[in-house]
Amino acid sequence: MPYVNTKDILEKASEGFYAVPALNINNLEFLQAIIEAGLEESAPVIIETSEGAIKYAGNGNIMRGAKLFVDMVREYADTIDIPVALHLDHGKHFEYIIAAIKAGYSSVMIDASEHNFEENLSITKKVVEIAHSVNVSVEAELGRLVGIEDNVVVAAHEAALVDPDEAVEFVEKTGVDFLAPAIGTSHGAFKFKGEARLDFDRLKKVKERTGIPLVLHGASSVPQDIVELAEKFGADFKGAKGVPSEILKETVKYGINKVNTDTDLRMAFIAGLREFLAGNPTEFDPRKYFKVPKEYVKGLIKERMRLLGCSNKA
Ligand SMILES: O=C(CO)COP(=O)(O)O
Numbered sequence: 575m576p577y578v579n580t581k582d583i584l585e586k587a588s589e590g591f592y593a594v595p596a597l598n599i600n601n602l603e604f605l606q607a608i609i610e611a612g613l614e615e616s617a618p619v620i621i622e623t624s625e626g627a628i629k630y631a632g633n634g635n636i637m638r639g640a641k642l643f644v645d646m647v648r649e650y651a652d653t654i655d656i657p658v659a660l661h662l663d664h665g666k667h668f669e670y671i672i673a674a675i676k677a678g679y680s681s682v683m684i685d686a687s688e689h690n691f692e693e694n695l696s697i698t699k700k701v702v703e704i705a706h707s708v709n710v711s712v713e714a715e716l717g718r719l720v721g722i723e724d725n726v727v728v729a730a731h732e733a734a735l736v737d738p739d740e741a742v743e744f745v746e747k748t749g750v751d752f753l754a755p756a757i758g759t760s761h762g763a764f765k766f767k768g769e770a771r772l773d774f775d776r777l778k779k780v781k782e783r784t785g786i787p788l789v790l791h792g793a794s795s796v797p798q799d800i801v802e803l804a805e806k807f808g809a810d811f812k813g814a815k816g817v818p819s820e821i822l823k824e825t826v827k828y829g830i831n832k833v834n835t836d837t838d839l840r841m842a843f844i845a846g847l848r849e850f851l852a853g854n855p856t857e858f859d860p861r862k863y864f865k866v867p868k869e870y871v872k873g874l875i876k877e878r879m880r881l882l883g884c885s886n887k888a
């Protein structure tokens with residue numbers, strides 16, 4: 575049951591009313607932390623890389639970067655007993671999407687959400703045709719990722735969120751496997767100025783009417799204890815705020831099955847690294863100074879897996 579199509583993991587999650595975190599990596603250490611978390615929780619694992627991650631890993635060579643990630647993930651996946659998938663996050667350029675498909679990714683995201691509805695639909699449809707012909711599943715995005723902020727013109731923000739009628743037409747016409755509906759989250763560590771608020775109503779409608787696995791982007795919770803730890807050792811993350819755990823859990827109840835998480839891993843890692851280095855000024859062996867940050871990343875992932883209900887679902 576090692577390296578699988580992302581669709582297999584997500585369709586089970588949708589039927590079972592739980593979600594799986596999709597975890598961004600750029601290097602080996604985060605992958606190791608994720609795999610260990612998955613094994614300890616007996617949870618399915620979704621690893622994802624952005625276009626930037628592929629470029630970084632390949633040192634500028636896209637095909638090389640994509641192949642390195644597939645090799646690295648498969649080498650781990652093939653020797654363990656939990657399902658592992660590798661996904662291209664926010665594919666915006668055909669060059670990256672084709673490289674990921676050729677290299678052997680389990681799934682790709684085509685993010686044409688900055689285009690108008692018709693263009694998004696036709697670009698997504700094209701990617702679905704190509705990807706499905708080689709058994710690679712596809713995620714697309716509808717609406718744009720903006721936080722719903724207090725005191726800001728609500729109408730302007732709502733206009734950026736997913737339209738459930740459009741979602742139905744989009745899923746039918748493109749044949750996409752999973753959909754990321756914009757419901758008020760945004761990427762990064764500074765998601766909300768006031769209280770965190772998401773549009774559950776739109777989410778419920780999209781789920782009821784499409785029935786497919788749904789994806790929450792910008793889903794990091796930015797735990798305050800991690801922010802405080804990092805700041806204690808020199809970081810400045812003033813105003814950092816994520817999606818609170820209770821709200822994440824609620825999105826799962828309303829139909830989210832894939833919870834995209836990058837910022838939280840970065841935050842846990844930097845907090846652990848700063849803490850370790852502050853206490854060990856003479857250390858310069860990366861295998862030693864990556865140990866604590868890796869443990870923090872693993873701990874955060876295990877907790878998230880339990881929250882989302884995918885522990886023991888491998
Ligand atoms: O959506 C994401 C990756 O696609 C990551 O979101 P965060 O920045 O909230 O971790």
Ligand SMILES: O=C[C@H](O)COP(=O)(O)O
Pocket residue numbers: 598624625626627663664761836837
């Ligand atoms: O969706 C965004 C992810 O957090 C990836 O970000 P990145 O482009 O910095 O790798």
Ligand SMILES: [Zn+2]
Pocket residue numbers: 664685687715719
């Ligand atoms: Zn997008």
Ligand SMILES: [Zn+2]
Pocket residue numbers: 664761791792834
């Ligand atoms: Zn995203």
